[in-house]
Amino acid sequence: MTIPGSLIQRLAAAQRVTVLTGSGVSAESGVPTFRDAQTGLWAKYKPEELATPTAFRRNPRLVWEWYAWRRKIVAEAKPNPAHFALVELARIAPKFHLITQNVDGLHQRAGSEKVIELHGNITRTKCFDEDTIISKWSDTGDVLPKCPHCGGLLRPDVVWFEEPLPESEISLAQQASGSCDVFLSIGTSTVVYPAAALPFLALKSGAIVVEINPQPTPLTEKAQFVLSGAAGAVLPELLASLESSISSRK
Numbered sequence: 001m002t003i004p005g006s007l008i009q010r011l012a013a014a015q016r017v018t019v020l021t022g023s024g025v026s027a028e029s030g031v032p033t034f035r036d037a038q039t040g041l042w043a044k045y046k047p048e049e050l051a052t053p054t055a056f057r058r059n060p061r062l063v064w065e066w067y068a069w070r071r072k073i074v075a076e077a078k079p080n081p082a083h084f085a086l087v088e089l090a091r092i093a094p095k096f097h098l099i100t101q102n103v104d105g106l107h108q109r110a111g112s113e114k115v116i117e118l119h120g121n122i123t124r125t126k127c128f129d130e131d132t133i134i135s136k137w138s139d140t141g142d143v144l145p146k147c148p149h150c151g152g153l154l155r156p157d158v159v160w161f162e163e164p165l166p167e168s169e170i171s172l173a174q175q176a177s178g179s180c181d182v183f184l185s186i187g188t189s190t191v192v193y194p195a196a197a198l199p200f201l202a203l204k205s206g207a208i209v210v211e212i213n214p215q216p217t218p219l220t221e222k223a224q225f226v227l228s229g230a231a232g233a234v235l236p237e238l239l240a241s242l243e244s245s246i247s248s249r250k
Contacts, residue, residue: 001234003241007225010208011182011238012245017093018180019086020173020198021100021107021231022188024213028232029077031104052161056128060144060153067156071122074104082186082231083110085239092242097176101188101195103158116172118165118195124157133157165194173198178205185209187231190217199223212238 011017023033049055049062056063087110090096098115100107103122107115125145126133129152137148145154159165173195177183183202190196190211199219203209211223212234220226227234 001227001229001237003227003238004225007208007210007238008241008245011242012249014093014181014208016095016097016176016180017089017182017184018097018176018202018207019089019099019184019186020177020188020195021082021086021098021102021186022192022195023102024187024189025080025082025100025231026077026102026104026106027187028082028230029080029104029106031074031077031102031106048161051158053128053163056153056155056160060155064144064155067122067158071156074106074122077104077106079106079110080232082235083107083112085235087111088239089235089242092246097172097180099173099176099195099198101192116169116176118159118169118173120156120158120166122156122158125154126157128153128155170194174201177201177207180205180207183207183209184212185217185219185223186212186235188213188217189215190219 027033050066083106086098086107090098090112098107098112099118100115101118103119105121105123124133127147127150130147130150134147134154137145137154146152147154177198178201180202183199185199190199199209203222209223210225210227211217211219212227212231214228214230
């Protein structure tokens with residue numbers, strides 16, 4: 001793929017760069033998307049039977065076991081070239097914000113810092129009743145672990161259907177999107193709100209918006225630059241072109 005020189009010029013001159021990543025980035029590491037995770041033994045269940053507070057109250061064991069299965073997949077996955085390219089991009093941009101819809105923590109494992117996690121993180125656990133993060137609890141051998149403070153059930157620290165996004169995270173994401181010079185939308189279908197509104201907020205605020213995705217999305221016709229392809233292939237090439245441009249100016 002040939003990266004447009006005008007894009008490299010804009011990116012090299014940008015003081016504030018904001019990135020939004022979606023499930024396509026994780027899929028390249030072998031992490032199934034939310035819908036794809038409902039395969040095999042889980043294919044017969046609907047999302048509302050596995051990922052809502054109502055479902056957890058009704059059958060907490062079922063929900064916990066589904067997330068335990070997903071955690072195992074995430075633990076075995078490794079960051080891909082897209083994750084590492086974003087780590088390097090953060091070192092180049094004077095002000096850089098990474099927003100993700102993914103819950104696997106692969107950005108952090110690649111070396112990214114201060115990631116804005118809109119949908120939580122599947123590797124963390126919190127108390128269902130108190131909504132507080134719990135890092136340690138007694139192993140009683142029960143499939144359903146209990147909160148060491150209140151005795152309530154523990155659940156994954158992810159945003160379920162019927163739940164709002166964390167106010168602090170969405171506020172940071174909106175601020176970063178509305179104040180950036182360049183916004184990159186990577187591996188996201190741009191259909192899940194409120195995250196899908198972020199690139200359009202960047203557009204409205206005058207930012208250059210770049211879409212990196214194998215398939216067209218509702219953002220495609222609006223973005224100033226569209227790089228069609230897998231993030232793991234496009235981002236390293238984009239980074240190499242940017243580093244070459246910056247080096248030639250020294």
